[in-house]
Amino acid sequence: MLEKIWDEHVVQAPADGPTILYIDLHLVHEVTSPQAFEGLRLAGRSVRRTERTIATPDHNVPTTDRSLPIADPISRKQIETLRANCSEFGVTLFDIGDVRQGIVHVIGPENGYTQPGMTIVCGDSHTATHGAFGSLAFGIGTSEVEHVLATQTLRQFKPKTFELNVDGELPRGVTAKDMILYLIGSLGTAGGTGYVLEYTGECVRAMTMEERMTVCNMSIEAGARAGMIAPDQTTFDYLRGLPQVPTAFDEAVERWKQLPSDPGAVYDRSNSYQGKDIAPQVTWGTNPGQVRSIDDQIPSPGDFSDATEQKSTSNALEYMDLKAGTPIHDIPIQRVFIGSCTNARIEDLRAAASVVRGHRVNSDVNAMVVPGSGKVKRQAEEEGLDRIFKESGFDWREAGCSMCLAMNPDKLAPGERCASTSNRNFEGRQGKGGRTHLVSPAMAAAAAVAGHFVDIRGWNFSE
Amino acid sequence: MQKFTVHSGIVATLDRANVDTDQIIPKQFLKRIERTGFGQFLFYDWRFQDDGTTPNPDFELNHPQVEGASILVARQNFGSGSSREHAVWALDDYGFRAVIAPSFADIFFNNCFKNGLLPIVLPEAQVEQIFQRAAEHAPYTLTVDLENHLVRDEDGLKLSFEVDASRRHNLLHGLDDIAQTLQHEEKISQYEAARSW
Ligand code: SF4
Numbered sequence: 018m019l020e021k022i023w024d025e026h027v028v029q030a031p032a033d034g035p036t037i038l039y040i041d042l043h044l045v046h047e048v049t050s051p052q053a054f055e056g057l058r059l060a061g062r063s064v065r066r067t068e069r070t071i072a073t074p075d076h077n078v079p080t081t082d083r084s085l086p087i088a089d090p091i092s093r094k095q096i097e098t099l100r101a102n103c104s105e106f107g108v109t110l111f112d113i114g115d116v117r118q119g120i121v122h123v124i125g126p127e128n129g130y131t132q133p134g135m136t137i138v139c140g141d142s143h144t145a146t147h148g149a150f151g152s153l154a155f156g157i158g159t160s161e162v163e164h165v166l167a168t169q170t171l172r173q174f175k176p177k178t179f180e181l182n183v184d185g186e187l188p189r190g191v192t193a194k195d196m197i198l199y200l201i202g203s204l205g206t207a208g209g210t211g212y213v214l215e216y217t218g219e220c221v222r223a224m225t226m227e228e229r230m231t232v233c234n235m236s237i238e239a240g241a242r243a244g245m246i247a248p249d250q251t252t253f254d255y256l257r258g259l260p261q262v263p264t265a266f267d268e269a270v271e272r273w274k275q276l277p278s279d280p281g282a283v284y285d286r287s288n289s290y291q292g293k294d295i296a297p298q299v300t301w302g303t304n305p306g307q308v309r310s311i312d313d314q315i316p317s318p319g320d321f322s323d324a325t326e327q328k329s330t331s332n333a334l335e336y337m338d339l340k341a342g343t344p345i346h347d348i349p350i351q352r353v354f355i356g357s358c359t360n361a362r363i364e365d366l367r368a369a370a371s372v373v374r375g376h377r378v379n380s381d382v383n384a385m386v387v388p389g390s391g392k393v394k395r396q397a398e399e400e401g402l403d404r405i406f407k408e409s410g411f412d413w414r415e416a417g418c419s420m421c422l423a424m425n426p427d428k429l430a431p432g433e434r435c436a437s438t439s440n441r442n443f444e445g446r447q448g449k450g451g452r453t454h455l456v457s458p459a460m461a462a463a464a465a466v467a468g469h470f471v472d473i474r475g476w477n478f479s480e
Numbered sequence: 481m482q483k484f485t486v487h488s489g490i491v492a493t494l495d496r497a498n499v500d501t502d503q504i505i506p507k508q509f510l511k512r513i514e515r516t517g518f519g520q521f522l523f524y525d526w527r528f529q530d531d532g533t534t535p536n537p538d539f540e541l542n543h544p545q546v547e548g549a550s551i552l553v554a555r556q557n558f559g560s561g562s563s564r565e566h567a568v569w570a571l572d573d574y575g576f577r578a579v580i581a582p583s584f585a586d587i588f589f590n591n592c593f594k595n596g597l598l599p600i601v602l603p604e605a606q607v608e609q610i611f612q613r614a615a616e617h618a619p620y621t622l623t624v625d626l627e628n629h630l631v632r633d634e635d636g637l638k639l640s641f642e643v644d645a646s647r648r649h650n651l652l653h654g655l656d657d658i659a660q661t662l663q664h665e666e667k668i669s670q671y672e673a674a675r676s677w
Contacts (some may be wrong), residue, residue: 028671029664034646037661039671049564051513060658065668077511091511098513142563142587156587158565159515160594160657168661170668174644206498207557210586240560242586304498304560325497325555332496422562424507431530443502443561445525 018247018278019178019213022153026136028170035172041135043165044121045072045108047099048424049140053163054102064106065169071130072103073111075120076424080387080414092425106166119390119416122146122358126230127392129259133248133273138165143358143440144243145236149229150256151248151276153213156237176242177285179212183220185292190474192368193228194360194438194457196220197235198298200290202308209241215284216246220292226255227364234359235440238305247277297473299345300442300455302333307442309345311460311472317341336444337452338432345470348454352435353384353465354447355411355458357421360438361389363396365458370402372462375479378410379468385412385427387419411465423448436464482596483654487577488623489550492541493614499554500561501588505570518566519573545618553580553610559588568595578624580631582607593647594657598626600641613637626651
């Protein structure tokens with residue numbers, strides 16, 4: 018599949034250097050674009066294809082009352098800069114106040130911009146999300162953002178392919194998030210470097226589009242720039258009727274059906290897994306590969322043979338203030354964050370709501386839900402999910418990245434421990450000194466109620 | 481873009497694997513809309529104590545022997561995580577010209593070349609050798625010679641490294657990618673005309 022998409026997009030392939038690859042869709046946000054637009058301006062260049070470029074502010078936006086001006090003057094300036102750049106260069110902007118505003122990786126798919134067979138880039142490493150539709154989607158740096166704005170192409174070396182096949186079924190209560198955390202745990206945070214991961218197998222085929230996005234989203238956490246899943250009927254059904262899909266939809270479907278790898282296609286590497294082996298996952302360390310099953314214990318440096326790994330483990334345990342041998346169940350938490358481009362779509366919110374319905378957030382816990390986009394928020398409110406969250410003691414917020422990276426006012430205090438549905442547990446990611454444990458939405462919701470991690474497989478769901 | 485041909489400088493070592501770009505430049509400093517001025521915030525959470533201004537004496541870059549260092553040596557998977565090019569701008573602005581490690585994360589690796597910062601991949605054993613020499617002879621100086629693909633010191637250490645020919649060419653001549661690609665403008669237009677979306 019990678020081969021087919023790649024070949025379709027080659028503008029020029031010199032023998033002695035990177036290929037010039039055409040880019041179909043370029044997503045832009047406020048943090049990684051100002052210097053790129055500035056570069057264009059200094060060189061007197063324009064945006065080559067404004068109709069293939071979509072912008073939205075997400076990283077910096079406050080998730081509280083939107084009628085107030087943004088309190089942080091530097092955040093405000095960055096968002097105003099995006100506004101000014103979009104109007105100067107003629108780029109479509111989904112601004113604060115527009116229901117289409119949201120996390121860039123949520124709004125691309127939900128509006129039908131993201132389609133099978135496309136090349137998609139964004140100055141953001143989680144662009145891998147869009148690969149769930151069978152597109153080649155990857156994150157780029159700001160110099161490359163400028164390159165795409167100016168030329169609608171990128172200079173790229175062709176990556177290798179790595180198949181991750183997960184067969185069988187996931188046990189009840191085990192989600193797409195658990196599956197991808199499990200895979201990252203098995204590959205390590207650099208195991209996918211230089212590859213595009215292609216997820217195959219029965220577990221993947223059985224997933225909804227939103228679940229597939231959760232899986233592809235975290236490909237970068239295994240070091241891979243992109244992850245992809247072959248398009249199928251689930252993909253086409255999801256896309257049908259969305260605002261930006263081709264008007265000749267059935268013809269497009271016929272084209273998209275040609276994309277999946279031919280039977281017997283060879284990958285540069287392949288690994289196989291069984292869905293039944295996967296349990297709900299909780300990260301314990303300071304990178305997403307440091308992850309264990311809920312019924313497991315915190316590891317000790319001595320569990321690893323490699324010296325670098327031992328050192329990373331002891332650094333992580335120190336930062337996380339955890340003792341080797343502690344059962345994961347016993348770790349108390351003070352904060353819960355349900356949100357981010359990994360897990361802030363409607364199905365994620367439904368899953369979390371079904372866990373908290375009829376329960377109260379533990380009195381020691383401060384919990385919040387941040388929908389991935391204005392549309393997700395509206396949908397959730399139509400379904401009454403906001404009421405379930407609010408009644409049980411969650412904060413219900415406006416759309417944005419929020420405490421996934423804590424660039425806006427939503428952050429952890431030093432030493433606070435958080436169950437988070439986001440994708441990175443790096444030191445300080447959610448606030449300096451904050452301690453992040455990555456989990457699925459259902460696991461985060463259950464932890465909010467219990468005040469510590471619990472195995473969702475034994476949860477008492479109330480109607 | 482600044483050229484890179486041959487550079488000699490003091491080595492700073494960072495004995496950590498998987499150093500992510502969130503550590504290299506924490507998010508609170510990503511709000512600037514310029515490319516410059518990020519060096520002061522490099523490794524901020526490690527470099528400074530909780531007050532944010534007192535240097536943390538335990539952090540490797542704060543050791544007096546590595547003052548003025550321009551070559552950084554670290555462990556595997558350097559630059560993982562977020563795509564933020566600000567990480568490269570911060571290293572560059574601080575004064576680094578080259579980073580040596582057993583492996584790098586993809587996006588970071590690409591970003592380096594766009595800014596005249598040379599990332600060098602050496603086998604783990606050779607990186608270890610540099611770590612040891614740097615520990616024994618601080619301040620330790622290395623010369624990075626891109627023309628001849630060599631890293632060497634004054635005591636006979638000579639390590640060769642590989643770098644893609646086109647990237648090397650661009651670094652040696654300080655060439656800008658966009659201008660180069662725009663030389664193929666006609667091809668891009670032809671491609672656009674031929675595609676039936
Ligand atoms: S939600 Fe988090 S990971 Fe996703 S784009 Fe925003 S900051 Fe990045």
